[in-house]
Amino acid sequence: MDQPTVGILHPGSMGAAVAACAATNADAVLWCETGRSSASTTRAAQFGLTPVATLSELLDRSDIVISLCPPAGAEDLARDVAGHRFAGMYVEANAISPARGQRIAALLEPDATVVDGSVIGSPPVGGKAPTLYLSGPASATERIEALFAGTAVRTSALGTEVGKASALKLAYASFQKTSRVLVALAVGMAREHGVDQELIEVASRRTDSYLSEPQYVAKTAARAWRWGPELEEAADTLAAAGLPPEMLRAAASTLARWNDAKDGELTLTDALDRLAQP
Template sequence: MDQPIVGILHPGSMGAAVAACAAANASEVLWCEAGRSAASAARAAEFGLTPVARLPELLDRSDIVISLCPPAVAEDLAHDVAEHGFTGVYVEANAISPERTKRIAPLLEPDAAIVDGGVVGSPPVRGKTPVLYLSGPADATARIEAVFVGTAVQTEVLGTEVGKASALKLAYASFQKTSRVLVALAVGMAREHGVDQELLEVASRRTDSYLAEPEYIPKTAARAWRWGPELEEAADTLAAAGLPPEMLRAAASTLARWNDAKDDGKLTLTDALDRLAQP
């Protein structure tokens, strides 16, 4: 099979790195400049992606489109793609609930093939090897596997049912991201009473405890603008299953206190805890 042309919507920190991996087995990887920031343009250039001026051009030229954007805009973006009449493989790889993924699929079918995707792990740079879980029609998931074969993005197919990959992504995110929020609250409480170092000593006696990694709190703060909406999606998924969503909604609310620290790579632990206590 000829190498496909892949379009990425949009080149954020994860999307750009994933798209760069796809370039290993694609003839070209496109991204759309319209409405994107200077930071997006810089990332796209860094990873060698080819710019196009408008979304219709990207959709006309692409055989495969991968959607990796903030959860809140996933459906709007899918509507835009559907209105254009895209006929390739559309990978809905956003951190959204299975229910939303299932709402998106009929927008594009039957003209396009829909693959549900969920990325678990960090962006594929500096030796990181995230897993892209896939579910959907077998021929379509096979095409996505072929795009990433031999790259830092590992793929695993969960079956043909759209929604499975989204469910796995959010199940993992529910634990991983909420745990980081609980660490921030625990360290903040301990700091207020002057026992933060003692707390770390207690945590260090246990293996694999996030509580022993307070240095991750500034990173959590910088990612809060993305993590909060993702946990809201996970809460919706819990509610749909008859499970209590309140814990995840509370974690999302806590993360919202850090929204103004978006992608701040210079944030210190003290800064992050101060913002958490006094938003």
Template sequence: MDQPTVGILHPGSMGAAVAACAATNAADVLWCETGRSTASVERAARFGLTSVATLAELLDRSDIVISLCPPAAAESLAREVAGYRFAGMYVEANAISPERTQRIALLLPDATVVDGGVVGSPPVGGKTPTLYLSGPAAATERIETLFADTTVRAAVLGTEVGKASALKLSYASFQKTSRVLVALAVGMAREHGVDQELIEVASRRTDSYLSEPQYVAKTAARAWRWGPELEEAADALAAAGLPPEMLRAAASTLARWNDAKDSELTLTDALDRLAQP
């Protein structure tokens, strides 16, 4: 099979790194520079992505389009793509609920939609995330081939659109809420001057996130992405008849750090911001 041309919408820290892995088995990887930030331009250049002037050109030249954007933008982006009658393969790889993924598939009647969910950190510095896939068998097989022999491991879950999104959000609901609970526990302990003792207690249990309080600052820097992801997971819980309140509370807690986007905070800074919204 000829090597496909791939388009990435839009290359954030995860999207750019995933796109760079796709370049291993692609003829070219395109992105649309119009309206993007200076940071995006620099990131795309660093990962060797090819800039095009318009979304129309990207869609016209791409066989496969991968959507990796903030969750809130997933549907509006798909609607924009649909407006150009894109008829290639559309990988909906955002952290959104299965129901939203299925709605997006209906928005793109001319395209072949594959449901994707990335579990793990961006594929840089030795990190090897897994891209879970579900959808038409021939399409998921083609995406597996695209990422063969790269640091992104592709794994197919079946033919039902929604499965990959469900797995991604199920994992995120545990992992991200656990990090929020660490921040609250350490913040409460600090208020009473027993934070070091708390960390010492937790360090005897090496399998506990509580033994890694330094990660609180990283949680704060990622809160702008994690909060909407947990809202999506809460929607998925509610749709399954399960109580969503815990995840909505975690998302509300993360919102206190929204202005810390991608910043280099100390643990003290992060806890101060959490206590002083």
């Protein structure tokens, strides 16, 4: 099979790195520069992506489109793509609820073939090797597996049902992200009473405790603008299963206090100060 042309929507830190891996087995990887920030332009150039002027041009030239964007924008982005009657393969790889993934598939089909995807792990740079989980038609997931063969992005097919990959991502994120929010609250409470170092010492006696490594709080604050909406998607998924969503909604609300720290370089003190001042 000829090497496909791939379009990436949009090259954030994860999207650009994943797209660069796809370039190994693709003829070209395109991105649309219109309306994107200078940081996106710099990142896309760094990873060797090819700029195009419009979404229409990207869709006309692409055999496979990968959507990796903040979850709140995933459905609107898919609606834009559907408006162009895109007839290739659309990999919906955002951290969204299975129900939202199924709505997106309904928007794009039958013109496009939709694969539900989710990335678990850090961006594939510096030796990191995340896994791209896939669910959808077998022939389509096999094609995506071939696209990333021999790269730092591992792939794993979960079956043919759209929504399975999204469910796995949100189930994992529910623990990973909420546990970090709880660390911030615990350390913030202890700091207010002058016992934060003692708290960390207590936690360090236990293995695998985020509480013993509060430097993660600053990293959590910098990612809050992305993680909050992701936890809202996870809360929706809990509610759809008849499970209580309130804890995840509270974690998302807590993260919102850090929204203006987007991808910034914060210290632990800065992060805790912002958390204490809504």
